[in-house]
Structures are given as C-alpha cells and as structure tokens.
Amino acid sequence: MQVTSPVREPLVTGGKTYKDITHDVSRQVEGKPSVSWLIGMAVALGVLLLGSIALVATLWEGIGMWGLNKTVGWAWDITNFVWWVGIGHAGTLISAVLLLFRQKWRTSINRAAEAMTIFAVICAAMFPVIHMGRPWLGAYWALPLPNTFGSLWVNFNSPLLWDVFAISTYFSVSLVFWYIGLIPDFATIRDRATGIRKSIYGALSMGWDGAAKTWMRYEAVSLILAGLATPLVLSVHTIVSFDFATSVIPGWHTTIFPPYFVAGAIFSGFAMVLTLMIITRHVFGLKDYITMGHIELMNIVIIITGSIVGIAYITEFFIAWYSGVEAEQYAFVNRMFGPYWWAYWSMMTCNVISPQLFWFKKIRTSIAATFILSIVVNIGMWFERFVIIVTSLHRDFLPSSWVMFYPTLSDVGIYLFTFGLFSTLFLLFAKFFPVINMAEVKSVLKSSSEPKVNNYNGKR
Amino acid sequence: MERDKNFVLGIYDDEDVLLSAVTKVRESGVKIHEVYSPYPVHGLEHNLGYRRSRLPIAAFLFGLLGTTLALTMQFYMMKYDWPLNIGGKDHAPIPNFIPVTFELTVLLAAFGMVAVFLISSNLKPWAQPRLFDLRSTDDKHVMAIDLVYNSAIERDRIVEVLKSSGASEINNKTFE
Structure with missing residues (x-):
C-alpha cells in the first residue's frame, strides 16, 4: 500500500485520473498539427535547408572550406561536437541515474529528455564524420576493418577511436532504452486508433498487451539498462575529454578533464531540457505534468553542476600557476587576457555567475527567468569548448606559428544545419510520439498526485 | 469448450484493490490466466506467484x-x-x-x-496481440480467468469470487 506524503509536492497536479493522462498525452498524437507546430516545422526545415548548402559545399570541396589552418586544426567542428554530446547527457541522467535513485519526478520528463539525447548525439556525430573529409571512406578509419592494402587495423591506443566506440554505443543503447519505454505507450495509442494509424502504431507497439509477466520483464530490462547506461554516460564524456587530456597541448593536458567535462555535460544538458520542456509544456498544455516542481528540481541540478564547473575552472587555473610550467601558465593567462578574452569572459559570466542566480527561489520558480538562463547556460557551454579548444591551439609552443582562427560561412552553416536537424527531429517526435511516458506517470499517479478535492482545508 | 478460448474477466479500477484481489482469487483456488495492466504494478508478479525474471x-x-x-x-x-x-x-x-x-x-x-x-515476450512488429479489453492499456486492470482450465469450479462461483475481491465489472470474452 502506497501512502501519499503531505510534505512532498505533488508530481501531477490538477486532480488527473488515469484516463486524463491517456487523453492529455494521446491528444497531441491524434489531433491535426497545430499552427504553432507548423510554423515551428517551417522554421526548422528552413534552417535545415540553409545549413545543408554549407554541408554540401563542404562535402564537395573538402574541409578547406572551414576556417581551420595549420596551427588551429580543430575549431568549430569539435566545439560543436562536444557541445552536442554534452547536451545529450541530461537525457540519460534523467532516465537512468534518476531511475536507479528512484526519483519519481523523472517520469514526466524522461521521454522527451531521452529523445533530446538521441537527436543531440546524431547532431554531434555528424561533425567528426564530416571532418573526415571523405566520409565515404570513413569506415576504414573508424571501424576495426583492415585497410585496402592489407590487414592494417585502426589504432586502439587512440582516444579518437575510443570515441567512435563510446558514441556509437551510447547512441544505440540510448535508442534501445528509449524505444523499450515507448512500446507500452504505442500500445495505448494503438488501442485508441482506427484504420491506418492503428496498423502503424500496432507495428510500433510490437504486439504489447500489458500482461503482468511482460511488465515484470519490462521492469527488469529497464533496471538493467539503467544500470548499464549510468556508467556508460559517465564514460562517454570521460572519453570525449580524453581526446584533449591525453595530448600534450598546454591547457588540455590535465587530469581534471573527465569529471569536469561530465559535470559540464550534465549542466548544459539540463539547460537544454529546460529550454525544450518550457516550450513543450506551453504549446501542448502539459502544465499539470511538467510542473513548477519539476522545473525547480532541474534548476537545482543546474546550480550543483554549474558550481562544479565553476570550481573546475578555478582549480584548472590554480594548477596551471602551481605547476610552474611556463607554457601551461601562458595558456591560461592568454585565455583570460589574450585576443580571445571575450570568449573567456562570456564563458565565465554565462557558466559561473548566471547559474548562481538560481539560489534565489523567485528566480528558480520563474518560467521566464528559467527559460532565459537555460539559453544563457548553453551559450556559455559552447564558449567553454571554444575557449578550451581554440585558445589552447592558437598560441602553442612555437610563437612563429601563432595565428587567429576565424570561422567561415561553412563553419557557421554546418552548425546551423545541426540546429535545423535537431529541431526537425524534435518536432516530429513531439507530434507523432507520446511526449510524456504515460505508463510511468500512471504508475506514480496514486502516490504522488494532487487529489481532485482538497481535503486539507485548502492546504496540502 | 476448448481451452484458452473462453474467459471470464474481472475489471479493476485500483492497483491496491487488484493486488489484494489477486491473492484472494488465488487463495479461493481459481487459477488466474494473466493480469493485464496499463502500467507496471509493483508486487503484482509476486502476488501472482511468478518466478523472478532471469x-x-x-x-x-x-x-x-x-x-x-x-x-x-x-x-x-x-x-x-x-x-x-x-x-x-x-x-x-x-x-x-x-x-x-x-x-x-x-x-x-x-x-x-x-x-x-x-x-x-513475443514482441515483434508483426505480432497480433490478443486483447481482452482495450481499456487495459488505458485505465483498467483486467484479470483473465480461463473457464476451461478452471472447469473444476463453477462459473458462478468464479464470478462470485471476482465480485467479492473488488472487481468493478465482470465480463465474458471468447476468442475464435
């Protein structure tokens, strides 16, 4: 027997019944697309089309189209790659880590957050693939296949190869985890639908019938997948940080990178979840499911991870000074006061100062403030990667090679392309898939929802 | 009558009523074919006496x-x-x-x-599930009892057991 605690905030407000949940979530899938959705889709496709010009140009001409040079061999491509992968991390954190910790509030946001993970990882994976220059030959360089001249294999000592394995495993395991969760909800939609929709959702639901035995196995699978995805998500950004940390470039060669990157990833990911959720709950009228309580909890995660990131910046700086290595010291002074000072200070303002505003209850329970700050955080996190990558490379050991990096239209265009791709995929998901995990919300409804009639003299 | 074709269904609205109903029905000697729920009910597999998943x-x-x-x-x-x-x-x-x-x-x-x-679990895109009650993916828990499998007990007795266990509805379901 479950008991409702009067102390806890209800997770589902508005006195919803099981039927209301089915109706409120399925309605989005069943109805005609709304005007706001159509406008959103038109904008997303426009951006996608615009960006694909840059993409096709780069594939046709080669990566000489980018602003890279001999000194700065990595810039926007890897910045965007790390940025998108980082965003993806929040989805797995919500669906896997919070499942292991039995955090019931994850139930109404995990579906959309995981969708975000999958789409963000697709966007991220595009950058290393395009950077190969001739991606159609990429399989020989990235997968353990012998090359055409003999059995020369890929180098398993390279963090870049570890990345191939980490990102592809992360993508496929997240996809499977997400899909398993979707099956019962597809069945719900199937049983409400008629005609062609019934057969489409019937195939998607794989013949789910909700038998107790299947639910038992489903729960076992979810738990094990969560247990597997938790170390997996930590490993992914750890390995991404190895791309830098295992090199000898000043500003990159630090052992703090793995935890610092993981915290930063969760920080930016939660910010993106908030951006998307605030829009979704507004457009689809899901305010009783994604409540102020959810937003506040996510803001608290942002304070924590934002503070970890802030401490990491300061620690990095201290260690650079304390190490006594001149090149290392110069790299950090150059970040702060060199030609890219504006990027460094944008990063510090957006990532270290702005999340601290969430200590004020007024700010962390304000939709407008949360929405603005969530975007500010992601701008800051983009600058973080840009600062780490470009400022460390542009002035290294040989002063005669010092240069500046300037992005070209192709750099900007491909970044735009990923925005278009991400928005298109997310909008398609929001229209055709149930955005809230109905089955899981139903399973916490009895213990954590607001009663229809207020029994506590107007207070809970 | 053939086995696995003729069922009597107990429909339950509440997960806690369902949990105690499963115990009561099993104690009365009626064998439950399966329970269909719109969401995972914790402890249901235990009350049904299923072995832990391997x-x-x-x-x-x-x-x-x-x-x-x-x-x-x-x-x-x-x-x-x-x-x-x-x-x-x-x-x-x-x-x-x-x-x-x-x-x-x-x-x-x-x-x-x-x-x-x-x-x-026989989940595949072309699978044709046998659905006892469409509401089992919406808001109701459906307990299916095979009449032939329980032929030692009279139908009226089964209905009575279901009723006393808290079922909000009792239906028949026959598959071709």
Missing part, C-alpha cells in the same frame, strides 16, 4: 561475451596481426584497451538482453 543473467552473459570479444579483437589486431611501433610503446597496453572493452561489454549486454526480452 533477464539479468542473460545481460551478464552477453556482457561477458562482449568483454571477451573486445579483448580478443584488440589483442589480435594490435599484437599479433599487425603490431605497430608507436613511439616504441608496448604492443598490448592493457589500460588503453579498457575503454573499448567497456563500451563493447555494455553494448552487447544491452542488445543481448533486449533481444532475449523481445523474443521471450
């Missing part, structure tokens, strides 16, 4: 396979098939093999377990 074992074995494959592959490629001299370093540096080994372990464990789950 899927975690499948996950472990597939994970073990992943570890073995990954290590074998890396040792074979890096040390035996084409040893590369990379700055005079060891051809088989175990620490460098850990990341790929970990990833392949997770990949195979997850995919293997999910495949076993889909096969054992």
Whole structure:
C-alpha cells in the first residue's frame, strides 16, 4: 500500500485520473498539427535547408572550406561536437541515474529528455564524420576493418577511436532504452486508433498487451539498462575529454578533464531540457505534468553542476600557476587576457555567475527567468569548448606559428544545419510520439498526485 | 469448450484493490490466466506467484561475451596481426584497451538482453496481440480467468469470487 506524503509536492497536479493522462498525452498524437507546430516545422526545415548548402559545399570541396589552418586544426567542428554530446547527457541522467535513485519526478520528463539525447548525439556525430573529409571512406578509419592494402587495423591506443566506440554505443543503447519505454505507450495509442494509424502504431507497439509477466520483464530490462547506461554516460564524456587530456597541448593536458567535462555535460544538458520542456509544456498544455516542481528540481541540478564547473575552472587555473610550467601558465593567462578574452569572459559570466542566480527561489520558480538562463547556460557551454579548444591551439609552443582562427560561412552553416536537424527531429517526435511516458506517470499517479478535492482545508 | 478460448474477466479500477484481489482469487483456488495492466504494478508478479525474471543473467552473459570479444579483437589486431611501433610503446597496453572493452561489454549486454526480452515476450512488429479489453492499456486492470482450465469450479462461483475481491465489472470474452 502506497501512502501519499503531505510534505512532498505533488508530481501531477490538477486532480488527473488515469484516463486524463491517456487523453492529455494521446491528444497531441491524434489531433491535426497545430499552427504553432507548423510554423515551428517551417522554421526548422528552413534552417535545415540553409545549413545543408554549407554541408554540401563542404562535402564537395573538402574541409578547406572551414576556417581551420595549420596551427588551429580543430575549431568549430569539435566545439560543436562536444557541445552536442554534452547536451545529450541530461537525457540519460534523467532516465537512468534518476531511475536507479528512484526519483519519481523523472517520469514526466524522461521521454522527451531521452529523445533530446538521441537527436543531440546524431547532431554531434555528424561533425567528426564530416571532418573526415571523405566520409565515404570513413569506415576504414573508424571501424576495426583492415585497410585496402592489407590487414592494417585502426589504432586502439587512440582516444579518437575510443570515441567512435563510446558514441556509437551510447547512441544505440540510448535508442534501445528509449524505444523499450515507448512500446507500452504505442500500445495505448494503438488501442485508441482506427484504420491506418492503428496498423502503424500496432507495428510500433510490437504486439504489447500489458500482461503482468511482460511488465515484470519490462521492469527488469529497464533496471538493467539503467544500470548499464549510468556508467556508460559517465564514460562517454570521460572519453570525449580524453581526446584533449591525453595530448600534450598546454591547457588540455590535465587530469581534471573527465569529471569536469561530465559535470559540464550534465549542466548544459539540463539547460537544454529546460529550454525544450518550457516550450513543450506551453504549446501542448502539459502544465499539470511538467510542473513548477519539476522545473525547480532541474534548476537545482543546474546550480550543483554549474558550481562544479565553476570550481573546475578555478582549480584548472590554480594548477596551471602551481605547476610552474611556463607554457601551461601562458595558456591560461592568454585565455583570460589574450585576443580571445571575450570568449573567456562570456564563458565565465554565462557558466559561473548566471547559474548562481538560481539560489534565489523567485528566480528558480520563474518560467521566464528559467527559460532565459537555460539559453544563457548553453551559450556559455559552447564558449567553454571554444575557449578550451581554440585558445589552447592558437598560441602553442612555437610563437612563429601563432595565428587567429576565424570561422567561415561553412563553419557557421554546418552548425546551423545541426540546429535545423535537431529541431526537425524534435518536432516530429513531439507530434507523432507520446511526449510524456504515460505508463510511468500512471504508475506514480496514486502516490504522488494532487487529489481532485482538497481535503486539507485548502492546504496540502 | 476448448481451452484458452473462453474467459471470464474481472475489471479493476485500483492497483491496491487488484493486488489484494489477486491473492484472494488465488487463495479461493481459481487459477488466474494473466493480469493485464496499463502500467507496471509493483508486487503484482509476486502476488501472482511468478518466478523472478532471469533477464539479468542473460545481460551478464552477453556482457561477458562482449568483454571477451573486445579483448580478443584488440589483442589480435594490435599484437599479433599487425603490431605497430608507436613511439616504441608496448604492443598490448592493457589500460588503453579498457575503454573499448567497456563500451563493447555494455553494448552487447544491452542488445543481448533486449533481444532475449523481445523474443521471450513475443514482441515483434508483426505480432497480433490478443486483447481482452482495450481499456487495459488505458485505465483498467483486467484479470483473465480461463473457464476451461478452471472447469473444476463453477462459473458462478468464479464470478462470485471476482465480485467479492473488488472487481468493478465482470465480463465474458471468447476468442475464435
């Protein structure tokens, strides 16, 4: 027997019944697309089309189209790659880590957050693939296949190869985890639908019938997948940080990178979840499911991870000074006061100062403030990667090679392309898939929802 | 009458009523075919007397396979098939093999377990599920009782047991 605690905030407000949940979530899938959705889709496709010009140009001409040079061999491509992968991390954190910790509030946001993970990882994976220059030959360089001249294999000592394995495993395991969760909800939609929709959702639901035995196995699978995805998500950004940390470039060669990157990833990911959720709950009228309580909890995660990131910046700086290595010291002074000072200070303002505003209850329970700050955080996190990558490379050991990096239209265009791709995929998901995990919300409804009639003299 | 064709269904509105109903029905000697729910009800599998799922074992074995494959592959490629001299370093540096080994372990464990789950639960895109009541994916819990399997007990007695256990509705369901 479950008991409702009067102390806890209800997770589902508005006195919803099981039927209301089915109706409120399925309605989005069943109805005609709304005007706001159509406008959103038109904008997303426009951006996608615009960006694909840059993409096709780069594939046709080669990566000489980018602003890279001999000194700065990595810039926007890897910045965007790390940025998108980082965003993806929040989805797995919500669906896997919070499942292991039995955090019931994850139930109404995990579906959309995981969708975000999958789409963000697709966007991220595009950058290393395009950077190969001739991606159609990429399989020989990235997968353990012998090359055409003999059995020369890929180098398993390279963090870049570890990345191939980490990102592809992360993508496929997240996809499977997400899909398993979707099956019962597809069945719900199937049983409400008629005609062609019934057969489409019937195939998607794989013949789910909700038998107790299947639910038992489903729960076992979810738990094990969560247990597997938790170390997996930590490993992914750890390995991404190895791309830098295992090199000898000043500003990159630090052992703090793995935890610092993981915290930063969760920080930016939660910010993106908030951006998307605030829009979704507004457009689809899901305010009783994604409540102020959810937003506040996510803001608290942002304070924590934002503070970890802030401490990491300061620690990095201290260690650079304390190490006594001149090149290392110069790299950090150059970040702060060199030609890219504006990027460094944008990063510090957006990532270290702005999340601290969430200590004020007024700010962390304000939709407008949360929405603005969530975007500010992601701008800051983009600058973080840009600062780490470009400022460390542009002035290294040989002063005669010092240069500046300037992005070209192709750099900007491909970044735009990923925005278009991400928005298109997310909008398609929001229209055709149930955005809230109905089955899981139903399973916490009895213990954590607001009663229809207020029994506590107007207070809970 | 044929077995697995004729059922009497008890419809329940509440998960806690359902949990105690399952115990009551089983104690009265009526054998439950299966219970269909719109969401996972914790403790239901226990009350129904199901054995714990062995899927975690499948996950472990597939994970073990992943570890073995990954290590074998890396040792074979890096040390035996084409040893590369990379700055005079060891051809088989175990620490460098850990990341790929970990990833392949997770990949195979997850995919293997999910495949076993889909096969054992007969989940496939072309599967035609046998649905007792469409509301079982919406807001009702449906307890199905096979009449032929319980032929030792009279139908009226089964209905009575279901009613007293708190079923809000009692229906018949016959499959062709």
